[in-house]
Amino acid sequence: MDNDAGRYRRFLDGDDNGLREIIDEHYSGLTLYINSILSDVSETEEVIQDTFVKLAVKKPKFNGKSSFKTWLYAIARNCALNYLKRYRARFSGKPIDDYFELADENDIEAEYIKSEQNLELHRVLRTLKPEYSQVLYLMYFEQFDTENIAKIMHKSKKQVGDLLYRAKQSLKTNLEKAGFQYEEF
Numbered sequence: 001m002d003n004d005a006g007r008y009r010r011f012l013d014g015d016d017n018g019l020r021e022i023i024d025e026h027y028s029g030l031t032l033y034i035n036s037i038l039s040d041v042s043e044t045e046e047v048i049q050d051t052f053v054k055l056a057v058k059k060p061k062f063n064g065k066s067s068f069k070t071w072l073y074a075i076a077r078n079c080a081l082n083y084l085k086r087y088r089a090r091f092s093g094k095p096i097d098d099y100f101e102l103a104d105e106n107d108i109e110a111e112y113i114k115s116e117q118n119l120e121l122h123r124v125l126r127t128l129k130p131e132y133s134q135v136l137y138l139m140y141f142e143q144f145d146t147e148n149i150a151k152i153m154h155k156s157k158k159q160v161g162d163l164l165y166r167a168k169q170s171l172k173t174n175l176e177k178a179g180f181q182y183e184e185f
Helices: 003-012 016-038 041-057 068-092 096-100 105-127 130-141 146-153 157-177
Strands: none
Touching: 003 016, 003 041, 003 068, 016 041, 016 068, 016 130, 041 068, 068 146, 105 130, 105 157, 130 146, 130 157, 146 157
């Protein structure tokens, strides 16, 4: 049983600190992930709260078929999709699928250049189809493997592999269009 599963078990047994520890551990990562779906910080905050309220009130059963983190991210993704269906699609008239289209002077300069490149990388990530930015975020920022990404995104491992390939190609193309300079190693 992973550490988070143990925390959740403690929470279910009456120790509220278990849930607090889960929130502290996953709040930032979930926020970045859900924001890649919604692209709105206030809506993201609402969905993250809904996710943790769902854990606290409904106390869904964790069956251990995946890691706790994978299970939690899948719950958050479902909350985000439900949010889109409930609010955005209803008010905009758009179909839900339309919403799925991260020293010294030399060191200071290098740090500045690196931070500028990171900003550019995140800006270009936001220009990708949402499904592409989500899969790249889960793989490279949250270090999920393809099996867990498949569970979170409700896809097969092959679909995730294909999606990752297309996402990387799209990212590379968009970075080159933006004039992104790759670091020499």
